[in-house]
Amino acid sequence: NAGVTQTPKFQVLKTGQSMTLQCAQDMNHNSMYWYRQDPGMGLRLIYYSASEGTTDKGEVPNGYNVSRLNKREFSLRLESAAPSQTSVYFCASSELRGTEAFFGQGTRLTVV
Amino acid sequence: QKEVEQNSGPLSVPEGAIASLNCTYSDRGSQSFFWYRQYSGKSPELIMFIYSNGDKEDGRFTAQLNKASQYVSLLIRDSQPSDSATYLCAVNMGYNFNKFYFGSGTKLNVKP
Secondary structure (H helix, E strand, O other), X not given: OOOEEEEOOEEEEOOOOOEEEEEEEOOOOOEEEEEEEEOOOEEEEEEEEOOOOOOEEOOOOOOEEEXXXXXXXXXXXXXXXXXXXXXXXXXXXXXXXXXXXXXXXXEEEEEO | OOOEEEOOOOEEEEOOOOEEEEEEEOOOOOOXXXXXXXXXXXXXXXXXXXXXXXXXXXXXXXXEEEOOOOEEEXXXXXXXXXXXXXXXXXXXXXXOOXXXXXXXXXXXXXEO
C-alpha cells in the first residue's frame, strides 16, 4: 500500500523554466493538498482540492497552478520558476471531513 | 488571517523528562487538531489527534485541548533521544471540508 506518492524526489531548475510536480494517492481520499515547507516557516498551503473537479487557492498560491486530473492525482505546476520557489514541496490527502492528512515523501526543488 | 502559532524552540530536555509543546490558533470555530512529528529530511507523520476539550492519552503522549483559550498542547512523558524531531501542530479550519493549517513547528532535542 503506497499511500501518497510524489515524483520527482529531487529537482534542480533554472530561473524561468517550467515543471510539474506529480502526486497520486491510493487511499480513495476525496481531498488533496499541496504544501511548501521553508526553514522556520512550517507547512504553508499552496492549493487544495476538496473533491474531484474542484480546486482552490491556499495561503501562498502565487506562481503556481494545479490540476486535479482525477480522484487519485493532483499535480502542481510552476510556469516560470523563480529562486523564491526553492523549497520542499509536500502533497497530502485526506477524507473530505474529519480524520487527518497523509503526506507524500516530498520533493526537494532548487531554482538557480 | 488564519494562524497557528508555535514556539520554534529548540526545546531541550534530558532523557526521561517530560517535554511540553504548545500551540495556539486563531479560528475559534476549529473542530479538529493534530500533532505531527517530522524527522529531518522526512515527511510529517501523525502522532495524535484530538477533537474534544480535555486530555487524550496514547502511550507516552498526551494531547490537551482548551477551545475557550484556543490552545492545544502535547506532553511527551519519559522523553527518549528518538523523540528528537520537529513537532508540528495542525488545525483543521475548514467547515464543509478539511483544510489544514500548520504551525511553524517546535524543534525538540532530548539529551541522553
